Amino acid sequence: MRRVVVTGMGIISPIGIGKEEVLQSLKDSKIAADTITSFDASNLPVKIAAEIKDFDPEKFIDKKLARRTDRFVHFALVAVKEALDQAKINLPDFSERTAVLIASGMGGFITLDTENNKFLSAGASKVSPFLIPMLLINMASGIVAIEHGLKGINFAPVSACAASGHAVAMGSMLIRHGYADVAIVGGAEATIAPLPIAGFANMKALSTRNDEPKKASRPFDVDRDGFVMGEGGAVLIIEAEEIAKKRNAQILAEIKGFGMNDDAYHMSAPDPEGSGAEKAMRMALEDAKINPDDIQYVSCHATSTPAGDVAEAKAIERIFGKHVFVNSSKALMGHLLGAAAAAELVIAILQMHSNFLHAMPNLDNLDPQIGINVVGKKTIETEIRNFMKNSFGFGGHNVSLVVGRYQG
Template structure:
C-alpha cells in the first residue's frame, strides 16, 4: 500500500481564522468561548458557545455565491482555500482525479430553520429554491469540488461528531489503494442556532455555566457539566508520498494508520467502559504497525461530558495498558468548543501544528481532575515537547468511533 502524507492545512474556528493564528492561540491556550451573539438567548437555558466572530465570506468568494451558501458551506470554502494555498498545489492534471470528502454532521441547519420560519409566516411560496442545496450535508464536498475544479471521488461521511475524522480515514484509504493521488478532506459545521442549542440543552448535553463562558468547557475536570457548542471548519490536503515527492512538496507528516468501530450500545451515550473506542484505537495501532509505546500524545474527543470523558480515558487504558499513564492527554474543545461534524478535522490540524512546532497545549480549565484520572498525564499548562507519534480520537452519537495514528517529521 502507498504511504499517505499531509501537505496542506486550512482552518477556521472560534480562536483562529488561519493555521498560523491557530498555532499561536493553541500555544497560548486562548479561549474563544463567550456569550452567543448570533441570536437572542433570553429564553434559552444555554447562552454560551464558541462562535467564529467577524467572519467575512467575501474574503473567500464573491457576493452572489456567498448569498447562496449556508454558513457551514462558507466555512468549508474558507478552510479549503487556505489548505490548497498551503499545499502549493498549482492548477494541473491532479485536479481531474482529486477526491473531495468534506464532511458535515448536520449540514445547513441555519438555512433550514430560517426557511421554516418564512413558510410559517408567509406560506410555501416564499421558501427559497436554494433551500435543499444549501442545507444537505453532502454539499460541503459539492461546493469545494465546484469552487476549486476538483473532479475525483466526491462524497460526504456522516457520523455525527466523528464525521470529519471518518472523512480523513476515507481519503487515506483512497490514496493507499491507488484510486487517487490527492484527497481534500475534513469537515465543516455551523449550528449555533436556536433549535440545536435548545435541543442539546434539553437533553442535558450542554454546559449551563453561562456566568463563566471561558471556564465552561472542562474536559477531565470533576466539575464538568457538558459540552459547549462550537463552529468552523478544518480541511487537510492528503497526497501519496510519491506524488508529494515528485513535486517537491512541503510535508507535515504521515498518516500511519486508522481504526473504526461501532459501540452497538446506545443512540447518544457512550459505552461506559469505552469498549468500542478501545477497539478503534487498537485497530489504528495495528494498522500503523508500530509499538503502542511509541505513542506520546493523545488528542482526545474530550467533550467535557460526565460520561464521555471517563469512557474515553478507560478506552485509552484498555488499549495502552500502563503506558496510558505516560501519554500526554489533551482535549482541544476546552479552547474553542465542539464543532460537531467539523470538530475532529479542526482538532487534527491542531495536533499536526503542535507536533510540528514542538509543544503540547495545556488544559486551562482543569482545576479539579476527576478522581479516576488523577494518575494520567494531563498538562494544565502548555508543555514544550517535540512529539513524533500521536493518536487522534473522535466519537459520535450512534456509537461511531474513529482513531488515526499520525507521525510527524
Template structure:
C-alpha cells in the same frame, strides 16, 4: 503494497482563529473562544453561551454571489479548503480526475433550514428560497469545493455525527492508499449555533449551563464539568500519496500512518461504559500504522466535557497504553474551542499536527480537579515536549468510534 499518505496543506476556521498562524498562537497561549452568544437573542433559552467564529468574511474566500447561495457551514468549508490548497502549493491542472473531496458535516445547513422554516410560516411557501435544498444538503460542502477547483475525482460525504471528519480523513486516506486518487481534500465543517439545536442539546442535558462563566464552561476531565459547549468552524487537510507529493516537490508536514473505525452498538448517545469499542479502535489504528504503542507520545482526545464520555475515554486510553499513560501527554482542544461537532475531529487533528511540529502540548486551563486517576499526564499549562506520533480520537452519537495515528514524516 499500500501507498503512504502524507499531509501537505491545512486550513482552519475556528473560534480561536481563522488562519493557521492565529490558531497556532492561540492554542499555545490557551486562549478560550467561548463567550455569550452574540448572533441571536438567548433570553428564552437555558443555555446562553457558545464558541462562535468571529470576524469571518466569506467574500475574502469566494464571490459574493456564491456566498449568498451557500449556508454558513459550506462557506466555512470553502474558506478552509482555500487555505489548505494555498499552503500545499498544489496545482490541479491536468490531474482533476485524480483529486477527490471528502468534506463532511454532522448536521449540514441547519441555519438555512431554520431560517427558511420561519419564512414558510410567516410569509408562505412562495417566498421559500429556491436554493433551500442545495443549501441544506450535507454533501454540498464537498460539492462546492469540487466545483470551485474543478475537481472530478471521488466526491462524497460520510455522516457520523461528531466522528464524521475523522471518518473523512480515514476514508480519504483509503482512496490514496489503494490508488483511487492521488490527492484528496478531507475534513469537516459545522455551523449550528442556533436556537433549535441549542434547545435540543439542552433538553438532553448535554450542554453546560455555566452561563455566567463562559470561559470556564468547557472543562474536559474536570470533576465540575456539566456538559459540552457548542462550537462552530471548519478544517480541511490536503492529503497526497507520498510519491505524488515528492514528485512535485511538496513540503510534507505530517503522515497519516494508521486509522480504524468501529461502533459501540450500545446506545443512541452514551458510550459503552466498558470502553470496548473505543479501546479497540485505538488498538486497530496503532496496528494499522505499523508502529508500537511505545512510539506514541500524545493522545488528542475527543473529550467533550460530558460526565460519561470523558471518563470512558480515559478508561480506553489506559486499556490501550497501560502503565505508559504516565508518560503520554493527554489533552482535549475542546477546552479552548468548545465542541465543533462534525468539524471537531479535523480541527483537533490540525491542532495536534501544529503541536507535534512545534514541540508543545497546549494546557487545560479549566482542569482544576481531575475526575480520574492522578497518574494521567494531562498538562494544566502549555508544555514543551517532543511528539513523534499521536493518536486522535473522535466519537459520535450512534456509537461511532474513529481513531487516527498521525506522525512526523520520515
C-alpha cells in the same frame, strides 16, 4: 500499498481564522466560549457558545456564491483555500484523480432554522429556492469540486462528531489503494442557532454555565457539566507519498494508520467502559504497525460530558497507561461537532511541529475516575514524533488516527 502524507492544512475556528492565529491562541490558552451574540438566546436554557465572530464570507469567497450557500460551506471554502495555498498543488494536473471528502454532522442547519421560521411566519412563497441545496450535507464537497474542477470521488461522510475523522480515514484509504492520488479531506459545521441549541440543551448535552462561559468547557474536570457548542471548518490536503515527492511538496506529516468501528451500545451515550474506543485505537496502532510506546500524545475527543470523558480515559489507560500526554482542544474552542476531528487534527500537527502541548485552563480538579496523564493548566514543551487522534459520535461511531512526522 501507498503511504499517505499531508501537504496542506487550513482551519477556521472560534480561536482563530487560519493556522497562525490558531497556533498563537493555543500558546496563549485562549478560550473562545462566550455569551451568544449571533441571535437572541435569552429564551434558551443555554446562552453560551464558541462563535466565530466578525466573519464576513464575502472577504474570502464570491459574493453570489456566499449568498447561495450555508455558513458551513463558507467555512469549508475558507479552510480549503488556506490548505491549497500551503500545498502549492496545481489541481488541474490531478482533476480526475483528486477525491473530495468534506464531512459535516448536521449540514445547513442555520439555513433550515431560518427558512422554517419564514415558512411559519410568512408562508411557503417566502422560502428560498436555494433551501434544499443549502442544507444538504454533501454540498460542501460538491461546491469545492465545482470551484476547483475536481472530477474524482466525491462524497460527505456523516457520522455525527466522528464525521471528519471518517473523512480523513476514508480519503487515506482511497489513496492507499489507488482510487485517488490526492484527497481534500476534512469537515465543516455551523449549528449555533436556536433550534440546535435547544435540542442539545434538552438532551442535557450542553454546559449550562451561562454566567461563567469561559469556565464552561472543562474536559476531564470533576465539575464538567456538558460541552460548549462551537463552529468552524478544517481541511487537509493528503497525497500519495510518490506524488508529493515528485512535485517537491513540503510534507507536513504522515497519516500512518486508522481504526474505525461502532459501540453498538446506545444512540447517544458511549459504552461506559470505552470498549469500542479501545478497539478502534488498537486497530489504528496495528494498521500503523507501531506499538503503544511509539505514541507520545493522544489528542482526545473528550467533549466535557460526564460519561464520555471517563469512557475515553478508561480506554486510553488500558492501552497507554500514563506514559502519553493527553489533552482536548475543546477546552479552548468548544465542540465543532462534525468538524471537530479535522480541526483537532490540524491543531495536533501544529503542536507536533512546535514541540508543545496546549494547556487545559479549566482543569481545576481532575476527575478521580480518570487515571491518565492529562495536560494541566500550563502548556508543556515536549517532542512529539507520533500521536493519536480520537473522534467519537452519536450512534456509537469511533475513529482513531495515528499520525506522525514523515520519514522518507
